Amino acid sequence: MSHVIPEVTDVHVGRQAIYDRQGDVAAYExxxxxxxxxxxxxxxxxxxxxxxxVAAFTTVGLDDLAGGRRxxxxxxxxxxxxxxxxxxxxxxxxxEVLETVDVDDRLVAGVAALVERxxxxxxxxxxxxxxxxRLFELASYVKVDFLGTTAAQRxxxxxxxxxxxxxxxxxxxxxxxxxxxxxxxxxxxxxQGYALSRPAVVTARTLSASRLRCVHLLGLLMAPDVGxxxxxxxxxxxxxxxxxxxxxxxxxxxxxxxxxxxxHEAVVMLGTAQIRDWVTLMLIxxxxxxxxxxxxxxxxxxxxxRLIAESGGLSxxxxxxxxxxxxxxxxxxxxxxxxxxxxxxxxxxxxALLHGTGPLGDVLAAVNAHEHGTAADVTNDDVLFQxxxxxxxxxxxxxxxxxx
Numbered sequence: 001m002s003h004v005i006p007e008v009t010d011v012h013v014g015r016q017a018i019y020d021r022q023g024d025v026a027a028y029e030x031x032x033x034x035x036x037x038x039x040x041x042x043x044x045x046x047x048x049x050x051x052x053x054v055a056a057f058t059t060v061g062l063d064d065l066a067g068g069r070r071x072x073x074x075x076x077x078x079x080x081x082x083x084x085x086x087x088x089x090x091x092x093x094x095x096e097v098l099e100t101v102d103v104d105d106r107l108v109a110g111v112a113a114l115v116e117r118x119x120x121x122x123x124x125x126x127x128x129x130x131x132x133x134r135l136f137e138l139a140s141y142v143k144v145d146f147l148g149t150t151a152a153q154r155x156x157x158x159x160x161x162x163x164x165x166x167x168x169x170x171x172x173x174x175x176x177x178x179x180x181x182x183x184x185x186x187x188x189x190x191x192q193g194y195a196l197s198r199p200a201v202v203t204a205r206t207l208s209a210s211r212l213r214c215v216h217l218l219g220l221l222m223a224p225d226v227g228x229x230x231x232x233x234x235x236x237x238x239x240x241x242x243x244x245x246x247x248x249x250x251x252x253x254x255x256x257x258x259x260x261x262x263x264h265e266a267v268v269m270l271g272t273a274q275i276r277d278w279v280t281l282m283l284i285x286x287x288x289x290x291x292x293x294x295x296x297x298x299x300x301x302x303x304x305x306r307l308i309a310e311s312g313g314l315s316x317x318x319x320x321x322x323x324x325x326x327x328x329x330x331x332x333x334x335x336x337x338x339x340x341x342x343x344x345x346x347x348x349x350x351x352a353l354l355h356g357t358g359p360l361g362d363v364l365a366a367v368n369a370h371e372h373g374t375a376a377d378v379t380n381d382d383v384l385f386q387x388x389x390x391x392x393x394x395x396x397x398x399x400x401x402x403x404x
Contacts, residue, residue: 013056015065016199018072018170018192026190027094028065029072030056031199049076050084054278057088057248065202070094072122077101081110087248087277090118094141099125103134111138122170128156136164146183146193147173158186217241221276231272232264236320239298239328241279245270246321246345248278261346262317263324298327299394300387301367307386309363321345322352322360323367 014031030052052073056065065071072094078084080097095114101107111121115138122141123132125148136142144157161167171183174193183191217234235241242263249266260266267275305323306316325345329336340353352360370383 012201012203013052013065014199014201016192017197018190019196020190021184025069027070027072029096029192030065030093031074049074049079053087054244057092057278062092070120072096074098074124077107080107080114082113085277086114086119087274090120094120094122096122096124096143097132097135097139099123099127099130099132101132103131108134108138111135125172126157128153133160136160136167139167141168141170141190143170143172143192144188145173146171146179147175151182154182154186158188217275217279221272221279226272228267228272231275232267235267235275236263236302236324237299239302239324239331242266242321242324243328244278245275246325248274259346261315261349262321264317296394298324298331300390301327301371303390303393304367304370304387305363307390308366308383309360311382311386312359312363314359314363318346318349319360319363322349322364325349325353326364326368 015028016031017025018027018029020026056062056071056073062071070091070093074096075086076098079086079095080101086095097103097111115121120141121135121139122143123135123139124143125145126132126142127149142157142160144154146154149157158169161169168189169187170190170192171179171186171188172192174180174183174191174195176195179193180191180195217231221231235245245263245266246260249260249269260269270278302320302323305326306320309319310316325339326336329339336353340350345353348358348360351358352364355361356365366383370387
């Protein structure tokens, strides 16, 4: 099978700091960007929100973006009403209700359901008389746009604190030192704007999950009696899906010592409901697909690792995961240690990838030597048969995906 130069996607997430009264970074707002130097978003709405979520949680990684701090993410009505999923745990982000959202009974009920699940709500660009006052009891933060309001309007907004002392007020779009001084003197809790810092754009390289695979998997996950083995099979057949599920586990496992040794374990840990949520957002947010040729190359590499490991009495799932990440690192043009550092890998998988040690390290070395023609005995019949079996499996898998 020929090796082609892969088509990979650069994803960009804007990140603007939010400061406390002591001048320390308390949180970040995550913003959609379509290029490294972009100062504003060219897309909005559901597409922008979906791409920010997918990039932040399954590509760049929340630790790299926020360093353990909470993130503010804009949500459109679709997410607030429960028509689109919020797939991450409540402790990871504050959900901002955009000022353009119409607040009616359904919207209030949707926000109340999110609060019941533990999510924290912020009212973005709040203006008195907008109807968003109905959300005061449910919200924890109110963001006030200094560029778009007068001093009198800002004081009127602050006056609601008397009736709602639980609310914390965020002064945003602070453009000048005078704005910062006013916000401090008026008693705002948090501060954001160009006078303090401009948004930085974080860029990461990724493979885009195949839309056909996502559609197939989403349909499968809608069935009430879906079998976990079938879900594992589909996720494992797509390198991008596999990597993103491992990244999602990394987010889900924040604050714990849990490590996973295989894609199978990642699927078990996330559960079908959360996988369904992530796949839904990937379908909305991803604009390109990984090519079949490079997908097949990765699958052959990973499956050959599995077959060689199993022939030696080792775990095939762990070997497949090590082989998959080894190949994905090559496709993304990243050092494997950079890739592995973003994932909650078990020690045996990590040692194999980073140091080439342990039984799985021997498997990776054998597969790489065979594929590059540097093995001591490249005509070993067992390895040749295993490579043919891996090639046949990868071909069947790609063809099955294409036909769904």
